[in-house]
Amino acid sequence: MSDTVIIGAGPSGLAAAYELTKHGASAMVLETSNKVGGLARTLEHEGCLFDIGPHRFYTKNREVHQLYLDILAEDVVLVKRLTRILYNNRLFDYPLTPLNVVRGLGLAECGLVISAYGLSQIRQYVSPREERTFEDWVTNRFGARLYESFFKNYTEKVWGIPCSHLGADWAAQRIKGLSLPEAARNALFRNNGRVKSLINEFLFPRLGSGQLYEKMRSIIEERGGIVQTNSRVKRILREGGRVRSLVIQGVDGVWSK
Ligand SMILES: Cc1cc2nc3c(=O)[nH]c(=O)nc-3n(C[C@H](O)[C@H](O)[C@H](O)COP(=O)(O)OP(=O)(O)OC[C@H]3O[C@@H](n4cnc5c(N)ncnc54)[C@H](O)[C@@H]3O)c2cc1C
Known part of the structure; x- marks a missing residue:
């Protein structure tokens, strides 16, 4: 019976589980x-491999970086980033490029986006509001027009949670250092690498992001750990503030300690 x-x-x-088994402890996932x-x-579908999202790997933490390289070994590749956003049936380069944006949105829509951004800046200057939600945070930096037409849809589709329920700190962490002027500057001049969301190259497992976790699973199992799917x-x-047992569906039942 596993301790953890x-x-x-x-x-x-x-x-x-990887860390526990590395240090000789038992673990069951x-x-x-x-x-x-x-x-x-x-995921695999008709012989093709699909990831749910891009899953770029980028870290400033050397230990985590090394862990990634150790696990993937010869299966890690460096990929040039090509990210595009399908919006209103048009593909937009990301990071944005000025011609591509103007061509995609049209001059009128560009004008509306810039006006809404100007309005949000004036409102913030006249009566600054507390930023509590993702919605507040993005509207303040990109204006209501871009928030409503792009960020809201995209974020709610990807995360399955209304933007008014996501915290401002989460937005700050996901879109760190990026605002409408910053995006425009990056579109006009070469990205100097400072902006977190605009990294140009990233490490990737040869067979998709899931390959890292398949390999992690094998290593855990080689070390005697258990990874049980369909469970x-x-x-x-709980008993006296401690977890005593778990009821598990899919296998006959109960883990207890
Ligand atoms: C579209 C998309 C793109 C992304 N792109 C990136 C990216 O480029 N770079 C990046 O670093 N991150 C990215 N992320 C974020 C990254 O996927 C998550 O941060 C990460 O997967 C979180 O890992 P986790 O183990 O905490 O949770 P999860 O990945 O959610 O894993 C939780 C696991 O628990 C299982 N589970 C839940 N309830 C139970 C239960 N009762 N019993 C047993 N099992 C249960 C679930 O099935 C799941 O397998 C992206 C996410 C999405 C959705």
């Missing part, structure tokens, strides 16, 4: 789906 049970074989759960990797998993944790039973 981890719920979910996404990047966090597998990283925890329970995963509800039939694949490991969580949101970063790779949903239904209930966590």
Whole structure:
């Protein structure tokens, strides 16, 4: 019986099990789906591999960087970034390029975006509002027009949560250093690499982002850890503030300690 049970074989759960087993501890990971990797998993359809999102890997932490290289070994490749946004049936380069934006949006829409941005700046100057939600944060930096037409849709589709329920700190972390003037500056001049969202090259597993987690799973299992898919944790039973047992769907039942 494992000393530690981890719920979910996404990047966090597998990283925890990887570290525990590396230091000789036992660990069991329970995963509800039939694949490991969580949101970063790779799916196969008719012989093709698909990732759920781009899953660029970029870190300033040397230890995490090394972990990525150690696990993937010969399966890590450096990829030149080509990110494009499909908006109103048109593809926009990301980072933005001025001609591409003007051609895609049209002069009239560009004017509306810039006016809405100007309005938001004046409103912030006259009566600054507290930034509590993702919506507040993005509207202040990009204006209401871009927020409504682009950020709101995109974010709610990807994360499945209304922007009014996502915190401003989360927006600040995801879109750090980026604002409408900054995006325009990056469009006009070469990106100097300072802006977090605009990295030009990134490391990637040869067979998709999920390959990292498949490999992590193998290493955990080689070290004696357990990664059990098709096992949903239904209930966590506690006693005196400590977790005593878990009710698991998919296998006959209960883990207890
Ligand atoms: C479209 C998209 C693009 C992204 N792009 C990037 C990117 O470029 N770079 C980047 O660094 N990050 C990116 N991310 C974010 C990244 O995917 C997440 O930060 C990461 O997957 C979080 O890992 P996690 O293990 O905490 O959670 P998750 O990946 O959500 O994993 C949680 C796991 O727990 C399992 N689980 C849940 N409930 C139970 C239960 N009751 N019992 C058993 N198992 C359970 C789930 O099935 C899942 O496998 C992106 C995310 C999305 C959606």
